[in-house]
Amino acid sequence: MEEFLFRQDTIAAISSPAGRGAIGIIRLSGPDCCDGLTGLWVGKNLEDLPSHHFTLGKMCGENSDLLDEVLLVRMRAPHSYTGEEMVEIHAHGNPHVLKAILFQLYQQGMRASEPGEFTFRAFRNGRMSLVQAESVATLIDAKGDWARKNALNVLAEEGGKWVQDLIDDLLHIWIPVEADLEFPTDDLDSLNLEDLLPTLHRLLGRMANLRKKAVQFSKLQEGYRVVLAGEPNVGKSSLLNALLGYQRAMVTEIPGTTRDTLEEVFEIDGIPIRLIDTAGLGEAKDELDARGMERSREALRRADLVVAVIDAALHTCPEGELDFRNFLPALPEGFETPTLYVANKADLLDEGSSWNHKESVIPVSALKETGLKDLLRSMAETLTQEGGVDLEERLMLNDRQERTLGRAVDAIEHCIENIKTGANQDLVATDLAEAKSALEELSGKTIQVDLMGEIFGKFCIGK
Numbered sequence: 001m002e003e004f005l006f007r008q009d010t011i012a013a014i015s016s017p018a019g020r021g022a023i024g025i026i027r028l029s030g031p032d033c034c035d036g037l038t039g040l041w042v043g044k045n046l047e048d049l050p051s052h053h054f055t056l057g058k059m060c061g062e063n064s065d066l067l068d069e070v071l072l073v074r075m076r077a078p079h080s081y082t083g084e085e086m087v088e089i090h091a092h093g094n095p096h097v098l099k100a101i102l103f104q105l106y107q108q109g110m111r112a113s114e115p116g117e118f119t120f121r122a123f124r125n126g127r128m129s130l131v132q133a134e135s136v137a138t139l140i141d142a143k144g145d146w147a148r149k150n151a152l153n154v155l156a157e158e159g160g161k162w163v164q165d166l167i168d169d170l171l172h173i174w175i176p177v178e179a180d181l182e183f184p185t186d187d188l189d190s191l192n193l194e195d196l197l198p199t200l201h202r203l204l205g206r207m208a209n210l211r212k213k214a215v216q217f218s219k220l221q222e223g224y225r226v227v228l229a230g231e232p233n234v235g236k237s238s239l240l241n242a243l244l245g246y247q248r249a250m251v252t253e254i255p256g257t258t259r260d261t262l263e264e265v266f267e268i269d270g271i272p273i274r275l276i277d278t279a280g281l282g283e284a285k286d287e288l289d290a291r292g293m294e295r296s297r298e299a300l301r302r303a304d305l306v307v308a309v310i311d312a313a314l315h316t317c318p319e320g321e322l323d324f325r326n327f328l329p330a331l332p333e334g335f336e337t338p339t340l341y342v343a344n345k346a347d348l349l350d351e352g353s354s355w356n357h358k359e360s361v362i363p364v365s366a367l368k369e370t371g372l373k374d375l376l377r378s379m380a381e382t383l384t385q386e387g388g389v390d391l392e393e394r395l396m397l398n399d400r401q402e403r404t405l406g407r408a409v410d411a412i413e414h415c416i417e418n419i420k421t422g423a424n425q426d427l428v429a430t431d432l433a434e435a436k437s438a439l440e441e442l443s444g445k446t447i448q449v450d451l452m453g454e455i456f457g458k459f460c461i462g463k
Contacts, residue, residue: 083125130444
């Protein structure tokens with residue numbers, strides 16, 4: 001993609017999802033949007049069209065063959081998504097129609113866009129910061145309502161301002177240090193580096209707090225891993241189906257039906273959940289059983305929350321505190337993941353059963369679909385209480401941003417250490433310059449071409 005990043009030509013691409021639909025959209029951006037439609041567009045004069053207004057017309061190909069009746073909207077620079085001249089063609093959503101129109105556009109000299117090239121042009125033309133541009137990909141790929149709101153907040157509400165604030169604060173420290181090196185004064189007026197330590201520590205604390213949010217971002221974007229675990233035939237797959245509201249897992253009365261992990265994504269109160277059904281843990285009957293159980297243990301090791309499913313009709317409710325190992329001795333070593341205890345098959349219990357009255361247990365019936373709301377509520381509350389979920393937070397960092405911010409943190413920590421040990425002022429200035437460079441890369445002010453290709457290459461074509 002790098003070879004196309006700074007070209008000023010006109011690009012075109014289908015920007016609506018693949019497949020058939022009511023409407024398909026072709027997007028054009030560049031100086032020759034209107035000229036390139038000459039001979040293809042039959043309708044009002046494009047030069048006379050007001051910006052951001054739809055008009056009805058026809059797209060034709062060779063020999064004036066009709067391709068489709070379309071709605072066309074012109075978006076004049078700089079008030080467009082890319083900041084350039086843009087046109088969108090809204091045609092019928094048949095892939096063959098869209099491809100036929102696109103072919104004619106390419107015949108007129110337009111170029112097929114690279115992945116993310118429209119958004120890159122918006123970044124290049126100052127329509128959005130790099131952080132906002134990255135939020136576009138996050139918005140498209142959002143797995144839940146929180147992720148959608150977070151990405152939209154960053155995109156629409158100056159989401160890159162936090163980076164600029166960090167840069168501004170760092171400059172207040174770095175400029176006097178550099179100035180003192182460039183224009184030294186007598187000893188009485190020279191800069192005391194130790195006076196910078198309180199400000200550096202405050203800046204470091206803000207950066208460290210931002211880095212912590214990267215872990216939360218990953219989980220809230222991709223989903224929290226909630227694992228259904230238990231002995232064979234306790235109803236884990238039935239519970240998965242009941243929670244999802246449809247038959248995702250095959251269920252039989254034969255113990256050990258599930259031999260592998262099965263994963264589905266859904267949402268609880270805005271929290272994206274990756275619900276994982278696992279093979280029952282117990283004594284392996286054969287090699288296939290053993291492999292399935294090892295995958296179950298691996299899922300437990302990686303879980304954010306475990307739903308321990310107990311066959312309440314088979315086991316007597318113990319007195320005192322529950323220990324999952326009493327019902328599942330094959331747990332992995334060092335297992336300390338937050339766990340909810342679910343007494344399944346509650347429909348087979350007497351009203352006075354201890355399972356129905358034990359405070360730390362949630363009685364459910366996957367078959368009768370009772371107790372599911374209590375379980376879902378407990379799942380959301382547990383994830384929130386563990387500190388991993390803050391649905392009020394509207395600023396999260398992706399992996400690239402976290403890594404880049406980490407370089408700035410390392411440089412500031414090194415700077416503080418150099419000041420404390422009385423190192424040469426040149427070394428302190430170098431550390432601050434490295435931190436500044438990392439923050440400017442984070443904001444997109446200074447960034448390598450290959451890194452831009454990596455960032456925008458993850459976008460879909462047409463965005």
